[in-house]
Amino acid sequence: MISWKRQATTWRGAEGPFVVNVSPKGDGRWNWEIFADEGPNPTATGIGNSLGAAKNATEQFVKRSGRV
Numbered sequence: 001m002i003s004w005k006r007q008a009t010t011w012r013g014a015e016g017p018f019v020v021n022v023s024p025k026g027d028g029r030w031n032w033e034i035f036a037d038e039g040p041n042p043t044a045t046g047i048g049n050s051l052g053a054a055k056n057a058t059e060q061f062v063k064r065s066g067r068v
Contacts, residue, residue, distance in 0.1 A: 001015070001059065002014065002015045002018075002020060002055075002058065002059055002062060003015065004055070009023065009024055010022065010023040010024075011023075011051070011055070013055075013058070015062055015068055016062070016067055016068040017036050017037050017038075017067055017068075018034055018035065018036055018043075018062050018065070018067075018068070019034075019035045019038075020032065020033070020034050020035075020058045020062070021033045021035075022048075022051065022054045022055060022058065025047070028049075029047050029048065029049055029050075030047065030048045030049075030050065030051050030053070030054035031045070031046075031047055031054075032045065032046050032047070032048060032054040032055075032057060032058050033045045034058055034061055034062070036065075036067075044061050
């Protein structure tokens with residue numbers, strides 16, 4: 001399970017080789033990005049309708065990756 005920390009309006013999580021950022025878009029939706037192996041470009045991105053949906057999507061991606 002990803003350990004989450006709040007930084008101002010953004011949530012940041014980490015597990016294994018992954019770092020996850022979840023931030024509000026301004027229209028009520030949440031943008032999420034997953035970075036692997038400290039790379040400069042995200043491995044996966046998406047938009048969730050709520051903070052919970054965005055966190056759930058990122059946790060599912062990390063679990064399915066087979067790297068944790």
